[in-house]
Amino acid sequence: MSKEIIIGNSIGFCFGVTKAVSLAKKVLKEKKLLTSLGDLVHNPLVMAQLKEEGLRVIRDISQARKCPFIIRSHGLPPDVLEELKKYTDEIYDATCPFVRKVQNLVKKLSEEKNFIFLVGDTQHPEIIAMKKIAGDNCIIIDPIKKKDFKIPGLKNWAIVAQTTISLDLYKTTIMKILEKMKAEKITIYNTVCPVSITRQNEAHSLAGKVDALIVVGGKKSSNTTKLFLIGKRVNKNTYLVETPEEIKNLKLEKFKKIGIISGASTDVDCIRKIIKFLKTIQRKKNTRR
Numbered sequence: 001m002s003k004e005i006i007i008g009n010s011i012g013f014c015f016g017v018t019k020a021v022s023l024a025k026k027v028l029k030e031k032k033l034l035t036s037l038g039d040l041v042h043n044p045l046v047m048a049q050l051k052e053e054g055l056r057v058i059r060d061i062s063q064a065r066k067c068p069f070i071i072r073s074h075g076l077p078p079d080v081l082e083e084l085k086k087y088t089d090e091i092y093d094a095t096c097p098f099v100r101k102v103q104n105l106v107k108k109l110s111e112e113k114n115f116i117f118l119v120g121d122t123q124h125p126e127i128i129a130m131k132k133i134a135g136d137n138c139i140i141i142d143p144i145k146k147k148d149f150k151i152p153g154l155k156n157w158a159i160v161a162q163t164t165i166s167l168d169l170y171k172t173t174i175m176k177i178l179e180k181m182k183a184e185k186i187t188i189y190n191t192v193c194p195v196s197i198t199r200q201n202e203a204h205s206l207a208g209k210v211d212a213l214i215v216v217g218g219k220k221s222s223n224t225t226k227l228f229l230i231g232k233r234v235n236k237n238t239y240l241v242e243t244p245e246e247i248k249n250l251k252l253e254k255f256k257k258i259g260i261i262s263g264a265s266t267d268v269d270c271i272r273k274i275i276k277f278l279k280t281i282q283r284k285k286n287t288r289r
């Protein structure tokens with residue numbers, strides 16, 4: 001029996017990552033040097049390529065001294081942006097429009113005296129920036145760590161999610177907040193980006209149709225790890241691979257139907273290489289018969 005490979009409909013870079021990578025490449029072509037605070041995208045293969053072209057990852061904003069600087073798709077906290085302007089006046093903004101929309105929402109909610117529940121990863125740069133925009137009347141609720149929280153005094157509450165969070169985890173966390181509801185009014189915003197929702201739905205449905213599911217993407221990527229966890233819940237033979245080399249270590253010969261999906265910061269070239277490898281094992285199997 002031959003192997004069937006089913007490729008997800010939404011693979012490769014999302015809209016926001018495409019924008020960030022194209023802008024970085026354009027600036028690098030012209031200037032030969034560009035700095036970013038942390039990895040521009042959470043994908044080691046894409047980062048290796050950009051570094052070859054001249055991207056320099058800095059850990060402290062002061063290292064951007066007089067160099068062109070790119071703001072990642074996750075955005076920057078306002079105080080960091082102000083600080084950055086002291087070191088360089090050449091700033092390229094690749095903040096994803098979806099992230100920007102949530103930042104503006106959080107700013108408005110804060111100005112309107114809402115207490116904001118930010119549901120997301122406490123260590124993620126997008127959430128760190130949102131927290132700074134929101135100010136004191138805000139708490140980050142990590143849906144995985146499920147930390148308890150003190151009931152705020154403000155009458156109006158608002159719940160907002162990280163753009164790449166799992167929609168299921170967001171719904172569960174909302175229920176937990178509602179259990180403690182002491183507010184007069186509570187407003188829930190679905191701020192999970194449409195790209196994340198589409199890919200999460202696809203991970204769920206494809207995982208149920210195949211013998212094994214391969215999620216291609218960076219292990220530090222928030223949206224990729226969510227896809228992996230969703231796939232794993234439905235199909236225990238779900239694997240997260242970062243590079244085409246990693247797939248060679250998986251014992252995939254026994255699976256007849258293999259699904260492939262990817263995180264939003266995965267280059268299609270990497271996915272093509274994985275498909276090529278899967279076809280090779282299929283050919284070898286046929287030759288042995």
Ligand code: SF4
Binds near residue numbers: 098099195196223
């Ligand atoms: S996953 Fe969504 S929010 Fe994040 S960069 Fe891509 S389009 Fe923007």
